[in-house]
Amino acid sequence: MRSHRPTEHDADDVVIDAREARRTYGAGGRSAYEAVRGVTLQVRRGEVFALLGTNGTGKTSTVELLEGLARPSAGRVRVLGHDPFTERAKVRARTGVMLQSGGFPGELTVAEVTRFWAQCSSGARSVSEVLELVGLTDRSGVRIKQLSGGEVRRLDLGLAVIGRPEVLFLDEPTTGMDPEGRRDTWRVVRQLRDERTTVLLTTHYLEEAEELADRLAILQHGRVVVGGTPAEVITAHPSRIRFGLPPGWDSESLPPLPGTTHLEASGPGITVTVHTTSLQAALSRLLSWADDGDVTLERLDARSASLEEAFLALTSASKTDLAESRS
Incomplete structure (x- = not known):
């Protein structure tokens, strides 16, 4: 596992800062559901940070708070020093987002979609640079509907970084990719980190987190149950x-x-x-x-121990604790 560690100079350079962030769905009463239950985490400039958890643990709900797509029910979220929800205009141009699915018009070609995105982004990379970065140069004239699922994910990634973001959110970036595509995506993430881009990613592939993340947090039932470097999490098991x-x-x-x-x-x-x-x-x-x-x-x-073994042990223990608390 190769990992970049921020220098001492970076220690106070926090670009993503969540303090006791909560998110509740529903108007209240018995129908209300608290998906995020007091999440605190900080991500520094030039760092790759992985947010891990099984389905239903609050990963997507947390990331949407950080992206400014929802307002916290309680607590505070700051990205690049601003509230990403109420000060969205100050944050959006400096961030890139790769959602779990894109939704591009199927009749447009790869180059056409990329060109449109570039026109909507200030300081954008050129179409050729983007397609070369994500390995789609030879697919530039292909219609979106003719791409494989893995190729669509590559395009999602290319469009997320087209504006040279300072902060990049990647939600399950390699889902649907073959092993070669996954390795190529890892290469892109490492390159962006070397360029001092801050990357926050969610992934179900624990090998991916172990390979890429400088630090990580594991969520269970809407709470962070452990955090640290991959090595620190692993050596505790x-x-x-x-x-x-x-x-x-x-x-x-x-x-x-x-x-x-x-x-x-x-x-x-x-x-x-x-x-x-x-x-x-x-x-x-x-x-x-x-x-x-x-x-x-x-x-x-x-x-x-591997990160997978540590992850399974932590999530299993958390489920046991929850069951005992309800009994």
């Missing part, structure tokens, strides 16, 4: 060692392994899974024990 023991050996035969938080043993031939906070020390102890006893550890696999 145990690593894993998995192996098979030969006949005649069982988990009771194993030595104490440093940092063990949980050990599972199952099946004929005994497959053992060890969760540990000290991967190197535990693995060294295990291998030393196996070498001394001439024990072959079959299918040995050792790995640090």
